Every structure is written in structure tokens, then in C-alpha cells.
Amino acid sequence: MATPLAYQTSPAAPDWLNKGDNAWQLIAATLVGLQSVPGLVILYGSIVKKKWAVNSAFMALYAFAATLIFWVLVGYRMAFGDKLLPFWGKGAPALGQKYLVRRANIPETVHFYSNGTEETHMTEPFYPMATLVYFEFMFAAITIVLLAGSVLGRMNIKAWMAFVPLWLLFSYTVGAFSLWGGGFLYHWGVIDYSGGYVIHLSSGIAGFTAAYWVGPRLKTDRERFSPNNILLMLAGAGLLWMGWSGFNGGAPYAANKTASVAVVNTNVCAATSLLMWTCLDVAFFGKPSVIGAVQGMMTGLVCITPGAGLVQTWAAIVMGVLSGSIPWFTMMILHKKSALLQKVDDTLAVFHTHAVAGLLGGLLTGLLAEPALCRLVLPVPNTKGTAYGGGAAQLGKQLVGALFVIGWNLVATTAILLAIGRITPLRMPDEQLMIGDDAAHGEEAYALWGDGERYDATRHAPVFLADDAMQAMQSSSGARGVTIQL
Structure with a gap:
């Protein structure tokens, strides 16, 4: 019986193409996309007051669309292309046929011994460059959508429209190239399996910084900002949770056993964190909070991300216990005692759920990364966590990597917003803030x-x-x- 045409080697299916890897990567990318639209669009539109439902959902939708265009125009190759600086790639389009249909590769990921000989080969997945461009776009988009959670309910939509592409190009691409694209932190051995630093720490710090410069909501909104639809909020949160299987499962760039371990660890940590957060709510406040459960789910997903495919599942439970308790403490206890945290109006507490949880996950990965799992995916051989005899070296690298991401996002986000503020106000005027969606868009949600x-x-x-x-x-x-x- 003749081999079907679809399975024969041809220009459309060259020898290097692994159809299983290609299919999984496209599915994983789409799962990540579903986290943003509709996941976070629904969550944002329902977790805010009714008068901000349209504006909050639209900020997420706009960020997703704008990121895609600037990603293929120049952003992808700034993050995953040829080196311009130790922390930045050369920007160029990812639009041409010849570029997109060739075998995917990340040119700066080849790792060398100190004598200049090759130690680890360049990352070259078994599918077209178009698949990799699409997959990495989804990570860029959700980072900016998460950042938006800090400034909901008052940021001028025109300022947001300008902020999205500028932050993508001058902040996100730096972290992505440094840690994933072959930059200095990548080759030094800082671990960020799937974005604990590149995505969550950066969005949490940048969001907190943006909240400071944009300014607070109206006093009445800060005092009472109850969700307009908790059931719909849970639907958005559910899409976010389920989509995380693609988020962490797609990070190895292949449908391999690391992807399977990452998916299991992701869900175990999220469930543990949700339960831990809920138990703390019951212990201290006498009743479980549904919003608190969503926050616990989120911190668990964030915390496991930098080490999802690199830790054992018992370690994922440990990380879930800590991610359900430490961010809970910073949000529910420390926040109320800190003058700085009280001053900055971080609408959805992105600082706690993403910056704190992302930093926690990165440090715990340095402690709990298992050597055999590390050998499967990491570019620097003999990488292992402190608990496995790695000493303090890996924890030190994780801390330095975090400080770089924090510092860059503080400076870049501040510079971008100050520049935009010279052209258009960053915050809506009070009379518009009193009205909400109708003033911002001429539309209302219900x-x-x-x-x-x-x-x-x-x-x-x-x-x-x-x-x-x-x-x-x-x-x-x-x-x-x-x-x-x-």
C-alpha cells in the first residue's frame, strides 16, 4: 500500500520536520493564547466594578492584537535573533517566506566551553520557524496582558495604546533574550524554565511601577471595587488554569517527557496553592474567599513556572504550599503595614500574585532543581539545585537574574511612561473616572x-x-x- 501523500517527504514535509512536535507546539501556543483571549479578557471584565468591565476587557484584547503586529515586525528577533548586546538581539522582521518556512532555531543558544569549543548545540526544534514565532508571541502577549491588571480602572486608554508596543520592544525583549534567547544570563546558567522571571517577575514589577506613575483610582473605587460577576470570573480563571498546560508543557519545544513532567507539576502546584490560600482565609477570616482561591491558584501557577520541568512532583507540592502562603502573607498582612504598598494602587495585586510568586518560584527552583531533569533541557551541564549538592552557586545565580529583571523593568517602565506622559495624560480625569466605560468608550457592559x-x-x-x-x-x-x- 502506498504511503499517503501527507506522510511522504516533500517540500511541505522535509526530513527535519517532526509532525508530533509541530502539532504539540501549535496546540501549546493556542492554549497559551486562550489564557489571554478569552481567559484574561473574561477575568478582567468580570473581576472589576461594572462600570469598568468594558474598558478592562478591551485593554487585554488590544494588548494581544498590538503585541502580535510589533512582534512579527521587529520584536521576535530582538528576543530570539542574532546578538546585538549581551542582553538584546538585533531587531528585524519575521515576515518573509524564506525565514518562516525554514527549520526553527535560536542562533545565540549554542553554548561553548571556556576554551571556545562547543559544549551544547544550538536549540533547533523539529518544526518551522513560523511555529516558534507563533509560540513565543503568546508569551509576550500574556506578559503585557498580566501587566494591565495593575492599572485597570483609571489608565487613559490612549496612553495604554502607546505603552503596549514600547514596553514590548524596550522591556520584554531584553528579559527574553537575556534568559531564553542566548543572552548573558542564559549562558551563565540562570534557570527560568518557562517564564517565572521573563513573564511574571517582569509583569509584576512593571505593573507596580506603572501603577505608581499612572496614579490611583478614585477614592470610592479603591474603597469598594467588588467584582461584577464572580461566576464569569471563575470561568476566566479556569481558562487560565487549563491553558497553563500549554504554557509550561510547550517550554521544552518538543512533545517529550519533560513536557509531561511539567504539565503534571503545574497542575499539582496550582491545586496545592489554591487549597493553602483557602485554608489560610478560613483560619484567619472564618470563611473561604472565592477571589482568594483564584489568587491562590494564580500564585501556584506562577511559582511552578520557572521550574516546572526541572523539579520532582513532591517538590511541586512544597512549592504550592509556599506559593499559597508567602504571597498570601505579603498581600493580606504585609500590604496593610507597608506605606509604599498602600500608596501604590495596584488594582489586581499583580505585584503579589506575579512579582512575589515569580521571585519565590525562581529561588525555589535554584534550591530544588533535580540534576537528571536539568540535564534533559538546560544548556549548562551539571546544573543542579542546592538541595542536590549544588551549593549556594545556583541560588546566587537565581538572585542575580531576578535583580537584573527587577532593575531593568523599573527603569524601562519608568522611562516609557514619562515619555508617554509628555504627549498624553497617563490617567483619566476624575470626571471620566466617575462614569467609567461610557466615558472611555461610549459603551457599557450590561x-x-x-x-x-x-x-x-x-x-x-x-x-x-x-x-x-x-x-x-x-x-x-x-x-x-x-x-x-x-
Whole structure:
């Protein structure tokens, strides 16, 4: 029987193409994309006050779209292309046919001995460059969407539209090249398996910095900013959790056993952290908080990310216990005692859920990284955590890597926002903040009947009411409510 055409070697399926790896990488990328749209779009639109639902969801949606365009125009090769500086790649388009259909590679990832001979080969996955560009875009996009959580409910949408591409190019690409694309931290041996530093620490620090420069919400919003739809918020959180299997499972660039370990560890740590956070809420406040459970889930997912494929599953449980307790302490106890944390209006506590949890995960990875798992994916041989005889060296590298990411994001985010602030205000004026979505977009999230109208049963009553019930309703005094004319 002849081999089907789809499985024959051809220009569309060259010898180097592994269809399983290619399929998994595209699926993993799409899972990460679902975390942003619809995941965080839904979560942001429902976790804020009703008057900010449209604006918050749109900030996430806009960031996703704008990131993609600037990513393929210049950003991808700044993060994963040829070296310009030890922490930055040469920007160039990733648009041409010849570039996108050739075998994927990250040119600066080849690792050398001190005498100049090659020690670890260049990273060359078994699929086209287009797949790698798409996969890495999803990580860039979700980083900026997560950052947005710090400035919801008051940032001028025009300032946000300018901020997204500038932060992508001048902040995100630096961290990505330094730790993933073959930069100095990559070759020194700092571990960031799937973005504890590149994504979460950077978004948490940049978000906190942005919140400082943009300024606070209205006093009434800060005092009471309850979700408008907790059930919908849980749906968004669920998409975020399930999508994380692609987030960490796709990091090895192959459908291999490291990906399987990473997926199991990711879910175990998230579940442990959620339970830990919930138990602390019950112990200290007498009842479990649904929002708290989502925050615990988030800190668990963030904490395991830098070491998901590099630690044993018992270690993932340990990391879950710590990620469900240490960020809980910084958010629920330390935050209330710190003048700086009280001053900066970080809307969704991104500093605690991402910066604190990301830093915690990076340091715990330096402690718990298992040597045999490290050998499967890391470029620097003999990498191992302190608990496995690695001494303090790996922890020191993890700390230095974190300090670099923190410092760069503080400086770059500040510079970008100060520049934008000279062109357009970073914060909406108070009169717009009092109104919300209608002032920012001329749209509102929910259409309800009765805005100044007398209740008309012929227009508003359910169609299944009997005629006598309809007549009774028409003769009664009309109810009044709120309607939005669409």
C-alpha cells in the first residue's frame, strides 16, 4: 500500500520536520493564547466594578492584537535573533517566506566551553520557524496582558495604546533574550524554565511601577471595587488554569517527557496553592474567599513556572504550599503595614500574585532543581539545585537574574511612561473616572430594562405568561430599573 501523500517527504514535509512536535507546539501556543483571549479578557471584565468591565476587557484584547503586529515586525528577533548586546538581539522582521518556512532555531543558544569549543548545540526544534514565532508571541502577549491588571480602572486608554508596543520592544525583549534567547544570563546558567522571571517577575514589577506613575483610582473605587460577576470570573480563571498546560508543557519545544513532567507539576502546584490560600482565609477570616482561591491558584501557577520541568512532583507540592502562603502573607498582612504598598494602587495585586510568586518560584527552583531533569533541557551541564549538592552557586545565580529583571523593568517602565506622559495624560480625569466605560468608550457592559421608563409588560414580560397575568401586570404600577439603549 502506498504511503499517503501527507506522510511522504516533500517540500511541505522535509526530513527535519517532526509532525508530533509541530502539532504539540501549535496546540501549546493556542492554549497559551486562550489564557489571554478569552481567559484574561473574561477575568478582567468580570473581576472589576461594572462600570469598568468594558474598558478592562478591551485593554487585554488590544494588548494581544498590538503585541502580535510589533512582534512579527521587529520584536521576535530582538528576543530570539542574532546578538546585538549581551542582553538584546538585533531587531528585524519575521515576515518573509524564506525565514518562516525554514527549520526553527535560536542562533545565540549554542553554548561553548571556556576554551571556545562547543559544549551544547544550538536549540533547533523539529518544526518551522513560523511555529516558534507563533509560540513565543503568546508569551509576550500574556506578559503585557498580566501587566494591565495593575492599572485597570483609571489608565487613559490612549496612553495604554502607546505603552503596549514600547514596553514590548524596550522591556520584554531584553528579559527574553537575556534568559531564553542566548543572552548573558542564559549562558551563565540562570534557570527560568518557562517564564517565572521573563513573564511574571517582569509583569509584576512593571505593573507596580506603572501603577505608581499612572496614579490611583478614585477614592470610592479603591474603597469598594467588588467584582461584577464572580461566576464569569471563575470561568476566566479556569481558562487560565487549563491553558497553563500549554504554557509550561510547550517550554521544552518538543512533545517529550519533560513536557509531561511539567504539565503534571503545574497542575499539582496550582491545586496545592489554591487549597493553602483557602485554608489560610478560613483560619484567619472564618470563611473561604472565592477571589482568594483564584489568587491562590494564580500564585501556584506562577511559582511552578520557572521550574516546572526541572523539579520532582513532591517538590511541586512544597512549592504550592509556599506559593499559597508567602504571597498570601505579603498581600493580606504585609500590604496593610507597608506605606509604599498602600500608596501604590495596584488594582489586581499583580505585584503579589506575579512579582512575589515569580521571585519565590525562581529561588525555589535554584534550591530544588533535580540534576537528571536539568540535564534533559538546560544548556549548562551539571546544573543542579542546592538541595542536590549544588551549593549556594545556583541560588546566587537565581538572585542575580531576578535583580537584573527587577532593575531593568523599573527603569524601562519608568522611562516609557514619562515619555508617554509628555504627549498624553497617563490617567483619566476624575470626571471620566466617575462614569467609567461610557466615558472611555461610549459603551457599557450590561443592558438592563427600565431606564426612566414605565414597565411595559407587552415589551418586557416573558412570552410564556398567560393573558390574564399579562393584563394584571399592565394594570399594576410599573417597575423601574436601568436600561441602556443599544
